[in-house]
Amino acid sequence: MVFNSYTFLVFFIIVLTLHNLPFFNWKTKKINLLLASYIFYAAWNPPFILLLWLSTVIDYFVGRALYHQENKTKRKLLLVVSLIGNLGMLCFFKYGTFLLENFTYLVNAMGMDFHPAKPNIILPAGISFYTFTTLCYTVDMYQKKSKPVAKLLDFSLFVTFFPHLVAGPIVRPPQLVPQFETPRKATQHQLMQGLLLLSLGLFMKVVLADSMLSQSANAVFGSHDKLATLDAWMGLLAFSGQIFFDFAGYSTCAIGVASCLGFVLPHNFLYPYGAIGFSDFWRRWHITLSAWLRDYLYIPLGGNRNGKYRTYFNLMATMLLGGLWHGASWTFVVWGALHGFYLWVEKIVADFRHDKVKAIAVTPAGEVGVLGPVPEIFKKKTLTNFFLALLTFFLINVTWIFFRAPDFTSAWRMLTSMFSYVPNGAMLLSTLSMIKITVILIGVVIAHWFMRDTKVLTVAEKMPWWLLGLIWTVIVLLLVLSQESSSAFIYFQF
Amino acid sequence: MPTSPLPKAAFMVLLIVVISVTSWELYLRNKGMKISYDDGKELWADKRAKVYLPSDQATVFIGSSRNKYDIDAPTWKKFTGESIVQLAIEGTNPLPIFDDLANDKNFKGKLMVDVTEGLFFSLSPYNTGDPKEKVQYYKKRTPSERFSFEVNHVLESQLVFLDKGHYSLNALLETIRPKSRPGVFVEPLFPEDFDRVEFSRQDYMTPRFESDTNLQNQVKGIWNFFRSMSKEKPLDGAPLDSVLATVKANVDKIQARGGQVIFVRTPSSGPFWAGEQMGFPREKYWERILSTTGCKGIHFADYPAVANFQCPEFSHLKRSDAVIWTTNLVEILQKEKGWMFSHMPANN
Numbered sequence: 001m002v003f004n005s006y007t008f009l010v011f012f013i014i015v016l017t018l019h020n021l022p023f024f025n026w027k028t029k030k031i032n033l034l035l036a037s038y039i040f041y042a043a044w045n046p047p048f049i050l051l052l053w054l055s056t057v058i059d060y061f062v063g064r065a066l067y068h069q070e071n072k073t074k075r076k077l078l079l080v081v082s083l084i085g086n087l088g089m090l091c092f093f094k095y096g097t098f099l100l101e102n103f104t105y106l107v108n109a110m111g112m113d114f115h116p117a118k119p120n121i122i123l124p125a126g127i128s129f130y131t132f133t134t135l136c137y138t139v140d141m142y143q144k145k146s147k148p149v150a151k152l153l154d155f156s157l158f159v160t161f162f163p164h165l166v167a168g169p170i171v172r173p174p175q176l177v178p179q180f181e182t183p184r185k186a187t188q189h190q191l192m193q194g195l196l197l198l199s200l201g202l203f204m205k206v207v208l209a210d211s212m213l214s215q216s217a218n219a220v221f222g223s224h225d226k227l228a229t230l231d232a233w234m235g236l237l238a239f240s241g242q243i244f245f246d247f248a249g250y251s252t253c254a255i256g257v258a259s260c261l262g263f264v265l266p267h268n269f270l271y272p273y274g275a276i277g278f279s280d281f282w283r284r285w286h287i288t289l290s291a292w293l294r295d296y297l298y299i300p301l302g303g304n305r306n307g308k309y310r311t312y313f314n315l316m317a318t319m320l321l322g323g324l325w326h327g328a329s330w331t332f333v334v335w336g337a338l339h340g341f342y343l344w345v346e347k348i349v350a351d352f353r354h355d356k357v358k359a360i361a362v363t364p365a366g367e368v369g370v371l372g373p374v375p376e377i378f379k380k381k382t383l384t385n386f387f388l389a390l391l392t393f394f395l396i397n398v399t400w401i402f403f404r405a406p407d408f409t410s411a412w413r414m415l416t417s418m419f420s421y422v423p424n425g426a427m428l429l430s431t432l433s434m435i436k437i438t439v440i441l442i443g444v445v446i447a448h449w450f451m452r453d454t455k456v457l458t459v460a461e462k463m464p465w466w467l468l469g470l471i472w473t474v475i476v477l478l479l480v481l482s483q484e485s486s487s488a489f490i491y492f493q494f
Numbered sequence: 495m496p497t498s499p500l501p502k503a504a505f506m507v508l509l510i511v512v513i514s515v516t517s518w519e520l521y522l523r524n525k526g527m528k529i530s531y532d533d534g535k536e537l538w539a540d541k542r543a544k545v546y547l548p549s550d551q552a553t554v555f556i557g558s559s560r561n562k563y564d565i566d567a568p569t570w571k572k573f574t575g576e577s578i579v580q581l582a583i584e585g586t587n588p589l590p591i592f593d594d595l596a597n598d599k600n601f602k603g604k605l606m607v608d609v610t611e612g613l614f615f616s617l618s619p620y621n622t623g624d625p626k627e628k629v630q631y632y633k634k635r636t637p638s639e640r641f642s643f644e645v646n647h648v649l650e651s652q653l654v655f656l657d658k659g660h661y662s663l664n665a666l667l668e669t670i671r672p673k674s675r676p677g678v679f680v681e682p683l684f685p686e687d688f689d690r691v692e693f694s695r696q697d698y699m700t701p702r703f704e705s706d707t708n709l710q711n712q713v714k715g716i717w718n719f720f721r722s723m724s725k726e727k728p729l730d731g732a733p734l735d736s737v738l739a740t741v742k743a744n745v746d747k748i749q750a751r752g753g754q755v756i757f758v759r760t761p762s763s764g765p766f767w768a769g770e771q772m773g774f775p776r777e778k779y780w781e782r783i784l785s786t787t788g789c790k791g792i793h794f795a796d797y798p799a800v801a802n803f804q805c806p807e808f809s810h811l812k813r814s815d816a817v818i819w820t821t822n823l824v825e826i827l828q829k830e831k832g833w834m835f836s837h838m839p840a841n842n
Binding site: 001002005006007008009010042043044045046188189192193195196207211212427428429430431432435436460461463464465466468469470472473476477478480481482483484 | 498499500501502503504505506507510511514515532636637638639641642645646649656658661662663664666667668671672673674675677678679680
């Protein structure tokens with residue numbers, strides 16, 4: 001089920017009512033939430049609920065055993081069981097076809113005649129998200145970072161809690177599990193904040209991503225012709241806006257929905273198009289994924305503690321795997337590689353300038369990207385920093401080509417259309433489409449720049465009620481007027 | 495601690511949104527507009543799911559917009575006692591839907607295929623993309639999407655402003671669109687009085703459109719625009735043979751399961767009809783469909799009672815003519831083509 005659907009509206013009203021009924025005790029309310037979460041997931045494709053159960057049960061029992069087991073060999077064995085369970089499932093459903101295609105290509109290149117039947121594997125929604133959620137629990141148990149979750153009900157709810165289930169934010173056990181231990185009900189203030197975030201998130205997804213930008217992005221990336229330079233750039237900018245509003249819209253809805261129920265989920269976006277540099281970008285874009293990759297991949301690989309060259313290797317390895325996490329295609333690997341390359345360049349510049357970068361392991365989690373905390377010089381809102389933010393935005397846009405293009409031929413066609421003269425290039429976008437893209441993208445860059453050090457709720461709370469009411473009204477009216485059908489969020493496929 | 499502005503703001507939102515939406519709805523009703531449904535993939539999929547009704551309870555229609563305007567659902571029901579399952583899609587080639595039905599082993603019903611030659615014999619992806627997308631949506635729609643459709647149906651049935659084609663944000667912005675660069679294809683805008691949609695997916699023109707020659711001329715202009723845009727020559731030779739072979743294969747599959755297929759050439763008039771006769775001579779296209787498939791066919795020009803309709807914009811029947819066409823069609827099917835309507839009311 002998606003947030004931008006009538007089904008969700010009905011579902012949410014029922015869940016909210018049940019959660020606030022006084023005659024249910026806390027355990028019953030948690031069971032209600034768990035059942036609701038299963039319905040939320042099953043409404044997409046009922047059989048895949050079994051995968052969720054399997055993942056939950058394996059990790060709950062293996063996690064407990066890992067924490068209490070003292071025998072090193074047995075501990076390692078248990079960890080392997082969990083990794084095989086989680087990653088095996090992910091590999092089969094998400095990377096099965098990709099691996100088989102590449103294997104076939106390889107053996108055919110070696111002269112063998114091997115042509116297997118194409119597997120018809122359906123990707124369960126959000127499998128990458130809930131796999132990462134359960135995986136971090138197992139690793140935490142192995143490292144004894146936190147105590148195991150005492151009740152299966154709480155653990156099941158932690159994995160399945162519907163606001164974050166299919167597209168994050170990716171939560172860690174200490175962020176969510178303690179919230180299930182004591183009765184929770186939203187205060188009037190939390191409820192209002194939740195409703196504001198829910199309407200803002202839906203506005204981002206339905207009005208801006210789907211209604212205003214998706215058509216242009218689809219037209220340009222779906223074209224089989226070389227494009228006029230203007231159209232190629234506009235199409236790319238449209239996608240740049242679409243992917244942000246789509247995904248940040250989902251996260252905003254998720255945080256808002258959780259808030260309406262009295263729960264707090266971590267932020268996932270912090271005005272990424274106002275970032276100065278790429279380390280800063282990853283502090284602001286899909287924060288819970290970049291933090292996950294940092295804590296469960298980059299740091300275990302050694303982070304920046306084993307010398308300069310090892311740091312470069314670790315950075316690139318993290319970004320390549322981060323790219324592959326997004327999709328089973330070499331285009332996503334190139335997308336990750338480009339980000340890795342950008343981070344390399346940023347590190348070279350930082351090393352050259354002798355910027356002091358703390359070792360990540362000694363810096364508090366949540367404050368750093370892969371390259372450590374933000375240098376003081378980039379915290380000021382100067383004109384130079386604004387131009388650096390624009391340069392970052394420009395380079396990030398180039399990476400989106402590989403993220404969106406279905407194959408390298410399309411990506412190359414986009415690149416040549418953007419950076420070379422294309423006589424008689426196809427002109428696809430109407431003036432109205434280009435006006436929409438320009439207005440929205442200029443608005444987004446300016447908004448991100450001015451909001452980069454604050455949060456939307458902080459700003460909302462400081463506004464006079466009539467101004468907030470006016471902005472909120474426009475958001476809701478445009479939402480009602482857009483009449484977009486319930487299209488899926490882009491990140492559901494990841 | 496300062497008081498939060500949120501509760502007052504939320505109340506303001508509720509108040510203004512309710513007033514604005516109510517005013518908008520009242521304004522549209524006052525303008526004379528009636529309920530019109532979003533004819534998107536969701537509504538199409540809802541109808542597609544009904545093809546499994548027993549063959550004595552429904553007939554399935556595929557084709558392009560002419561079937562949607564010309565078949566009057568209440569008239570069909572009145573004279574046959576059966577329902578229509580309207581799967582035709584405006585401006586598209588029906589072959590992807592024909593393929594889908596032919597390959598669906600559970601479909602054993604009656605099928606009426608509208609032949610608008612310019613679309614039926616087109617290989618352009620532009621004419622097949624939409625039907626393919628709708629077929630895919632039907633096959634993959636989720637329980638959640640089905641439930642959302644039902645809720646949306648309730649709301650759409652009550653509110654005029656929920657007409658995505660004309661009153662959504664994008665549709666309203668399109669009405670003020672500035673001129674685009676020469677060479678950019680911009681989809682022309684049909685007047686809202688031309689394409690109203692019922693829940694059965696029947697299209698109709700409003701009485702205002704039927705009487706307003708300015709509105710009719712706008713649509714005639716759009717047909718001219720599409721004609722000038724089309725670079726595709728009428729199919730000939732091997733590609734034509736290939737299309738006909740596909741059609742025959744589909745017919746055979748359906749008939750082998752006990753289903754019935756009939757081809758229908760729906761009326762057009764004026765320069766449109768003249769152009770169609772020139773571009774797609776009857777003996778080379780229409781007659782070949784019938785001879786290749788061995789199916790029966792109904793060509794409007796063969797029946798004096800329906801041969802001389804004047805379509806307001808040359809291509810589709812106005813509602814009163816759709817009633818006449820549907821009435822005659824039922825009679826021809828029954829008396830001449832051997833179709834049985836077992837639930838036909840006794841007084842007809």
